[in-house]
Amino acid sequence: xxxxxxxxxxxxxxxxxxxxxxxxxxxxxxxxxxxxxxxxxxxxxxxxxxxxxxxxxxxxxxxxxxxxxxxxxxxxxxxxxxxxxxxxxxxxxxxxxxxxxxxxxxxxxxxxxxxxxxxxxxxxxxxxxxxxxxxxxxxxxxxxxxxxxxxxxxxxxxxxxxxxxxxxxxxxxxxxxxxxxxxxxxxxxxxxxxxxxxxxxxxxxxxxxxxxxxxxxxxxxxxxxxxxxxxxxxxxxxxxxxxxxxxxxxxxxxxxxxxxxxxxxxxxxxxxxxxxxxxxxxxxxxxxxxxxxxxxxxxxxxxxxxxxxxxxxxxxxxxxxxxxxxxxxxxxx
Numbered sequence: 001x002x003x004x005x006x007x008x009x010x011x012x013x014x015x016x017x018x019x020x021x022x023x024x025x026x027x028x029x030x031x032x033x034x035x036x037x038x039x040x041x042x043x044x045x046x047x048x049x050x051x052x053x054x055x056x057x058x059x060x061x062x063x064x065x066x067x068x069x070x071x072x073x074x075x076x077x078x079x080x081x082x083x084x085x086x087x088x089x090x091x092x093x094x095x096x097x098x099x100x101x102x103x104x105x106x107x108x109x110x111x112x113x114x115x116x117x118x119x120x121x122x123x124x125x126x127x128x129x130x131x132x133x134x135x136x137x138x139x140x141x142x143x144x145x146x147x148x149x150x151x152x153x154x155x156x157x158x159x160x161x162x163x164x165x166x167x168x169x170x171x172x173x174x175x176x177x178x179x180x181x182x183x184x185x186x187x188x189x190x191x192x193x194x195x196x197x198x199x200x201x202x203x204x205x206x207x208x209x210x211x212x213x214x215x216x217x218x219x220x221x222x223x224x225x226x227x228x229x230x231x232x233x234x235x236x237x238x239x240x241x242x243x244x245x246x247x248x249x250x251x252x253x254x255x256x257x258x259x260x261x262x263x264x265x266x267x268x269x270x271x272x273x274x275x276x277x278x279x280x281x282x283x284x285x286x287x288x289x290x291x292x293x294x295x296x297x298x299x300x301x302x303x304x305x306x307x308x309x310x311x312x313x314x315x316x317x318x319x320x321x322x323x324x325x326x327x328x329x330x331x332x333x
Contacts, residue, residue: 025066032080039087045111048091049118055088056118059125067129068137078142081126085143088123089150092116094160096215103217106159113165116154120168123147127172127179140180144188145199147176152225153218160218189226190234197234200226201241208245220249220260227264232271239272 025031035055042048059067070077092115097104127140127147134140154161154169161169173185182188189197204226206212207219223245235242246268249261 025062027071028066028069029072029076029080032084036080036083036087039084039091045091045115049115052088052091052118052122055084056122056125059122059129064129064131064133068133068139070137074138078138081139082142082146085123085126085146088119089146092119092150092154094153094216094218097217099215104159109160112160113154113162116150116161116165117168119150120154120165120172123150124168124172124175127175130179134179135181140176141196144176144180145196145203147172148185148188148196149200149203149222151176152222156218156221156225158218158221186229186231189229195234197226197230197238201238205241205245208248210248213245213248220257224249224260224264228267230271235268235272239268242268 038051039048042051068077092112094112095104095108127134130137130139151169151173155166155173157166176182177184177188180188182191187195189195189200204219204223207216208223213219227242227246242264246261246264249257250265252258252261
């Protein structure tokens with residue numbers, strides 16, 4: 001049965017509570033592979049959104065025994081679902097800024113909320129259909145990094161969202177937690193088997209480099225939200241991966257970005273024991289201290305007697321090691 005005819009049959013079955021028989025359907029892994037290709041190769045957004053509507057219908061009406069049948073093994077099933085989810089979330093991806101100095105006009109995001117709602121409907125249908133099968137199949141854990149990053153992106157109160165898309169994204173987050181049996185987002189990030197924090201950082205870090213982070217306006221908000229969900233003792237092992245992006249934000253000339261960076265740094269200090277010993281020290285790390293919040297943060301850092309602040313000629317604050325037995329006082333400017 002081809003993809004088009006399968007969708008036709010699913011549409012006809014949507015008015016009935018009886019799902020299609022799995023005996024008439026191709027193996028789910030073959031179908032998912034074809035679906036991914038179709039999602040990635042659509043020529044227009046209208047065609048893509050129409051297809052995603054069919055996908056949501058598929059997840060709601062198809063036989064769960066077919067949808068989650070590990071005929072070729074659970075590993076392949078997880079890989080194919082993960083690929084489809086990544087293709088789905090790309091549909092509502094934010095356009096990139098042409099450079100790293102400005103923001104896109106609000107009109108640029110005009111179509112994003114509708115696209116996000118459509119994608120949310122498909123992902124929510126998948127996770128709700130999983131139900132109690134979720135933990136057994138391992139699918140929620142596999143797709144959680146992409147789904148959570150997508151949900152956090154679209155529940156921000158920002159120009160690329162509206163009240164409808166934010167509500168849909170919040171609901172998607174809640175459905176994800178239920179499907180995987182997680183108590184809350186912190187449990188998802190750091191729970192059994194170390195959670196998905198590392199995999200989410202794998203998604204975010206290529207976008208949080210010095211040359212890339214300002215081109216996508218959502219990534220900084222997602223990064224900060226993720227960091228603030230994680231508490232002791234889970235931050236320490238990942239500190240070398242978390243701190244550089246926080247410093248990039250704090251070193252920015254826009255106050256709103258500095259504040260985001262300071263929030264991350266403050267949270268890291270409060271939730272990391274002996275944070276300095278976790279790092280390969282780099283004397284090149286420096287950042288602006290332009291607010292009372294940063295001065296308060298420096299107080300906490302200096303209280304550990306491991307670092308010292310020096311105001312350079314360029315107006316930056318350089319952190320360096322204190323000599324053994326030396327104390328220091330924070331400064332304000």
